[in-house]
Amino acid sequence: MECFKALGLSDCICDALARKGFSEPTPIQEAVIPRLLSGERDVVGQAATGTGKTAAFGLPILESIEAGAGHVQALVLAPTRELAVQVADEIESFKGNKRINVLPIYGGQAFGPQFQGLRRGADIVVGTPGRVLDHIERGSLDLSNISFLVLDEADEMLNMGFIDDIETVMAAASEDRRTLLFSATMPQDILRIAKRYMNDFENVAVKREQRDVPLTEQVFHEVAESDRFEALCRVIDANDGFYGLVFCRTRADVDNVAARLQERNYAAEGLHGDASQAQREKVLNKFRKQTVTVLVATDVAARGIDVQELTHVVNYAIPQDPETYVHRIGRTGRAGRTGHAVTIINPNEFRKMRFITRNASGEIKKQSLPRVEEVISARKLRLKSGVMAAMQQEGLEPFEAFAQELLEIDDDPKKALAAVLKMAYRDDLDASRYRQIDDAPQRSMAGGGNGRAEMFCASGRADGMSPRELVDVVSREAGINGRLIQGVRIMARHAVFQVPEREAENIERTFRKLAAGAPPLVRRSRQGRGGGGRSGPRGGFKPRGNGGGPRGGNGGKRRYDNRGNGNDRDRGNRSYGSHN
The missing domain is CATH 3.30.70.330 (RRM (RNA recognition motif) domain)
Structure with a gap:
């Protein structure tokens, strides 16, 4: 972790980064972290999502604030509740053994737990503009003593109509704070906010990284939300020798999907930020040895995973942006091999998928899921080919006498062979194990039943x-x-x-x-x-x-x-x- 230590980060924080699988800082981290640790100026950073911005501002904040100060010391504004939760989780995972309380607050969640979290003493609050403003007006959130105010994805907040709320929040915050603004683009309204509410600030711009995935076949399947897990199983079963990463959005999703796959007898494991370094290494060793062939992970947990032979990357949860999409699928199609990137969406995510399709590398095709009959037929064909190949090999003699005994159990030898297949493959060849999936689910347009x-x-x-x-x-x-x-x-x-x-x-x-x-x-x-x-x-x-x-x-x-x-x-x- 010498690269991170050279930026001025403590051993405690570096240990937390090592446990998460970080190996070296990204360009935005290299540019921002030393400025925040050693200087006093505000920072305007221009960098796309997926470039490591959360660590760029989160790590210096964790280094700079004190545990148990008795008031909110840092506020991070994010455009959506999903991003607010993601940012809060990531900052939480960076803190190591520092007794810092991180609290996400957002609309759509009851006020009660948020009031309790604020009363208990939140050191860092991550929230959406509207809900933060609600708490300010109710008197439950006091920003008069904060040391840091961060605007994350400022251009997205502008596009969503939050500029008035943002300005009100900034006006309510301590004048002695340091303000950090991060945005993928810099429209005039963002620059106006910077000039009006920020002190002497530095501009830090990081160019978008270009990644090519020429050897990766990219498809997406659109299914009803209730069919998402069934679609994942269909994708795995339809591909001989599936060996891949399945990306989920949250730790809870990772645990849930991994457990359900294990219940269906897939060689699956989950990996997320809560795993200790020892657990992480144990799971990754199994994955590298292919005793585990399906690894379910969050984006953060998947950092540092470098396996050349992956056949598939499956986006069980649609990525937040094209950069994250390209970063995920870049893990397959390496070393001259053709890889497969599969994204599973529900009808409400179609527009987001269309945006990713327009802005990611390569062609992303919409495809129907393989039908149950096709999956079963392909499995039987692979089994038949395997049996025929084994029959051409030597070393069958030890099994021939026992095979004769089995065939004599019943007058119908087919029955005996069927029983052997059932014992060996359980319900893998049984079409009834699969649920039917609607291949044309109702999209979020006018009309349509229960959609x-x-x-x-x-x-x-x-x-x-x-x-x-x-x-x-x-x-x-x-x-x-x-x-x-x-x-x-x-x-x-x-x-x-x-x-x-x-x-x-x-x-x-x-x-x-x-x-x-x-x-x-x-x-x-x-x-x-x-x-x-x-x-x-x-x-x-x-x-x-x-x-x-x-x-x-x-x-x-x-x-x-x-x-x-x-x-x-x-x-x-x-x-x-x-x-x-």
């Missing part, structure tokens, strides 16, 4: 709409739980979101009634329309508040009313969609 429907909103960023406002309005007017509103995307002049199909009709009916004959503010999305073709907000749906600070004259709280005369929203009494 999700895509809805269109005729207001966008130009009208002052944000993900937070959209969830508030739809949940309030239609009387549904805000947690059911997912996949919110705010464009310049419109927005789209997804709800369970059973709620779509109620929402559409509600907003038609409110519009009183005018075009409704919210309706089902119509495929092929693209959501455009409008000239302003509908149904009197207008933001309130005008100037007087970064969030407007009323502290930035906008209120929307489909009838033009609604009530101020109560931030504390609503649920948020999964975007926050």
